[in-house]
Amino acid sequence: xxxxxxxxxxxxxxxxxxxxxxxxxxxxxxxxxxxxxxxxxxxxxxxxxxxxxxxxxxxxxxxxxxxxxxxxxxxxxxxxxxxxxxxxxxxxxxxxxxxxxxxxxxxxxxxxxxxxxxxxxxxxxxxxxxxxxxxxxxxxxxxxxxxxxxxxxxxxxxxxxxxxxxxxxxxxxxxxxxxxxxxxxxxxxxxxxxxxxxxxxxxxxxxxxxxxxxxxxxxxxxxxxxxxxxxxxxxxxxxxxxxxxxxxxxxxxxxxxxxxxxxxxxxxxxxxxxxxxxxxxxxxxxxxxxxxxxxxxxxxxxxxxxxxxxxxxxxxxxxxxxxxx
Numbered sequence: 001x002x003x004x005x006x007x008x009x010x011x012x013x014x015x016x017x018x019x020x021x022x023x024x025x026x027x028x029x030x031x032x033x034x035x036x037x038x039x040x041x042x043x044x045x046x047x048x049x050x051x052x053x054x055x056x057x058x059x060x061x062x063x064x065x066x067x068x069x070x071x072x073x074x075x076x077x078x079x080x081x082x083x084x085x086x087x088x089x090x091x092x093x094x095x096x097x098x099x100x101x102x103x104x105x106x107x108x109x110x111x112x113x114x115x116x117x118x119x120x121x122x123x124x125x126x127x128x129x130x131x132x133x134x135x136x137x138x139x140x141x142x143x144x145x146x147x148x149x150x151x152x153x154x155x156x157x158x159x160x161x162x163x164x165x166x167x168x169x170x171x172x173x174x175x176x177x178x179x180x181x182x183x184x185x186x187x188x189x190x191x192x193x194x195x196x197x198x199x200x201x202x203x204x205x206x207x208x209x210x211x212x213x214x215x216x217x218x219x220x221x222x223x224x225x226x227x228x229x230x231x232x233x234x235x236x237x238x239x240x241x242x243x244x245x246x247x248x249x250x251x252x253x254x255x256x257x258x259x260x261x262x263x264x265x266x267x268x269x270x271x272x273x274x275x276x277x278x279x280x281x282x283x284x285x286x287x288x289x290x291x292x293x294x295x296x297x298x299x300x301x302x303x304x305x306x307x308x309x310x311x312x313x314x315x316x317x318x319x320x321x322x323x324x325x
Contacts, residue, residue: 026079027057030064032090032100044177045089045140048185055187057087066101067109067157068123075127082132086166092141095284095319096244097150099141108245111149112283118156126160135166143192145170174240174323176231190323193219198292199243199316208320226322237324244286246315248277251300255309258297267295271313281315291315 029049035042049057059077064070074083091099098109102117117123131137137158144150151170159165173189180186193216195208202208209223216223221237229238248271252258261267271277271293281288293315300310 025058025084026081027085027087028059028061028077028083029057029087029089030061030070030073032064032070032088032098041091041177042089044179044185045187048177048187049087049089051185052187055087057085066104066106067114067117068101068103068106071124071126071157074130075124078127078130080129082129083135084132086131086135086137087140088137089140091242092144093242093244093319094143094147094150095286096246097147098144107247109153110280111147111153115149115153115156118153123157126158128160128162128164131158131160131164131166133164133166137166137168139168139170140175140187141171142174143172145172174321176323176325178231188325190325192321192323193221193223195320195322196244196286196290196317197320198290199318200292202318202320212322221322221324223322227320231323237322239320239322241318241320244284244317244319246277246280246284246291246317247313248274248280249298249300249310249312250274251302251308251310253309255297258309258311261295261297261311267293267313270295270311271315274313277313286317286319288315291317 029046031042031046033042046060046062049055050060061073064073070088074086096108097111097114100109101107102109102114103122107113135158137154139145139154151168154168154170155165158168171189174192176188176190178186178188193212195212195215197203203211205228206224209227212219212223212227226237227239229235231238231240259266259270261270271288278288281291293313295311295313298310298312299307300312302308
């Protein structure tokens, strides 16, 4: 009997601890845009997440262009076990959110608009077992992690039907992909200092540098050297520039209800008469004077497929960011 008891104890103590068994990593990367001529952000990102010893993923997805399509793709490709790591690569910034549609054919993923879309159930829910509370979702979009509303919106997007939320890690710095001297692509995160101006009306490099030096006296940066300097392997301080758009459309019952918007004064009067547009500009924290405005009377195609009279305004601001990797 003693021998049997000893054997029983031995068998019990040798039962595998399931919690101790490592879960195999299941990883996927979404490249959520395409490069324009002369740009290499997405191309290098794809190579990085395909070849880097630590960052490479099991699956690469190149065709998704909206949050809605992203969630649907995850739901249609359920892993077993759930994804442990999801990499999202997309242009973005702290001011205007992600350069990505919220829904197919919808508007850009501004922080508040994305948050509102999730709370109104305009986006599909992740199915159960797609993610777990241990799933890490890295969002590689410049400075997006410093926007608290965007962080909330992303957490809501990646909460499944059972209420499980993934761990969102959105980049707080600018994201730069560079090829090093060995030919391998590296992911760098850079500190940044912005300067805004009307699109198409760039001041001289000297004016920009002098203004930035006054605005950021704590920065240990030679702005006169950094402004105009393009990124390369040997340069840790350089500039990047991009555009920040604002779009606003108002529908009218009849064409003759639309006010004239021919002159610059007419356009600015109409813009300032739109509380929603003015609120949107205020949320971006970019002065209205730093946008180049196009305002036109148009025929707007509504949800019923009808063309109705409207006025559409598009404002474009350009930001020069001095980066330090």
